[in-house]
Amino acid sequence: MRTLQFTANCEKHTQNNAQGKNACLVTQAYVTDLLSAQLAEYGFKAESTSSEENLAVSVENHPIGLGVNCRLNEDGLLTCQISAHADEQQVWFKKIETQSMIKQLANAVENTLKKDEAFSGFEWKG
Numbered sequence: 001m002r003t004l005q006f007t008a009n010c011e012k013h014t015q016n017n018a019q020g021k022n023a024c025l026v027t028q029a030y031v032t033d034l035l036s037a038q039l040a041e042y043g044f045k046a047e048s049t050s051s052e053e054n055l056a057v058s059v060e061n062h063p064i065g066l067g068v069n070c071r072l073n074e075d076g077l078l079t080c081q082i083s084a085h086a087d088e089q090q091v092w093f094k095k096i097e098t099q100s101m102i103k104q105l106a107n108a109v110e111n112t113l114k115k116d117e118a119f120s121g122f123e124w125k126g
Contacts, residue, residue: 002106003125004113008078012118027118031070031078035112042108059101068109078119082106 010027032055036046039057046057046068055068070080082105106124113119 002082002102004080004082004106004110005077005121005123005125006080006113006119007121009118009120025072028070028072028078031080031113034116035068035070035109038112039105039108042104042111044105044108057105068105077121080109080113082109 008027008031012027032048035055036048039046044057044059046055048054049056055070057068067083068080069083070078073079082102110122114122
């Protein structure tokens with residue numbers, strides 16, 4: 001699993017002058033919506049799940065369940081986790097393919113978020 005941590009200027013995404021944690025909840029929903037709309041440009045199909053902070057991502061020709069989950073942490077930073085729900089019994093070639101897809105998804109997420117000037121300080125963990 002890869003984790004992208006970044007700073008969000010949450011107030012830039014609110015229209016009703018929400019502040020603090022409320023503003024960051026709006027930003028969290030904004031990130032999910034942004035990724036849902038923009039990841040298609042990179043060949044991924046993204047669908048929101050029942051929670052506004054989760055996004056299920058898939059790739060048409062690859063039966064690999066990829067997921068992006070963004071949430072606000074205690075420090076006021078948004079953290080997006082990218083995970084693959086792959087079969088542990090896969091043959092080695094499929095495992096390599098899964099890792100390749102995770103790297104492509106990670107690049108797509110980072111490039112999408114970097115287009116928004118409200119986000120900065122991108123750092124990959126894990």
